[in-house]
Amino acid sequence: MNQSRREFFKQALGVAGAAVAAPVILKSLWPAIAQAQGAPKFVVPGQGMAASVNYSENKKSVPKDLAIERNGVKFANQTCSGCVLFTKNAGDANGKCALFPNEQVKATSWCKSWSKKPS
Ligand code: SF4
Structure with a gap:
């Protein structure tokens, strides 16, 4: 595997990890986000x-x-x-x-x- 292919897979794994983690992070932050947006x-x-x-x-x-x-x-x-x-x-x-x-x-x-x- 050459250097650019290795870099491509590293970046792809990073994006996939972020896609998996984002909903979890957003869910945990949602009360604070809703409050900041003027939720009652x-x-x-x-x-x-x-x-x-x-x-x-x-x-x-x-x-x-x-x-x-x-x-x-x-x-x-x-x-x-x-x-x-x-x-x-x-x-x-x-x-x-x-x-x-x-x-x-x-x-x-x-x-x-x-x-x-x-x-
Ligand atoms: S019952 Fe009446 S006084 Fe008591 S919290 Fe509700 S609206 Fe307010």
């Missing part, structure tokens, strides 16, 4: 204000003493989307809560500050 940042349950108001994305984990009827609405029917503090843009699945001005809340989440949105 969601409230993290259990931290700061979220902890104070028992913000939960899984209502099954809400303590029984908090899983009560409010404003005549059964706990099962209380979600952020039906809360007076929830706003969203048309077409968006999730939205904003006045308690968390810098993050989004999931429409299906809940917290103990829930209050019925006027109909």
Whole structure:
């Protein structure tokens, strides 16, 4: 094998290696990339204000003493989307809560500050 052929195969192996590694690297960097591109940042349950108001994305984990009827609405029917503090843009699945001005809340989440949105 002459020198140029050896160089060709070395380069080809390098390209093949990069092609295999690129998806793995991109997948691991995706959260940071999405954040940098303006993807919504969601409230993290259990931290700061979220902890104070028992913000939960899984209502099954809400303590029984908090899983009560409010404003005549059964706990099962209380979600952020039906809360007076929830706003969203048309077409968006999730939205904003006045308690968390810098993050989004999931429409299906809940917290103990829930209050019925006027109909
Ligand atoms: S106040 Fe309302 S909109 Fe905000 S997190 Fe609690 S239930 Fe959701």
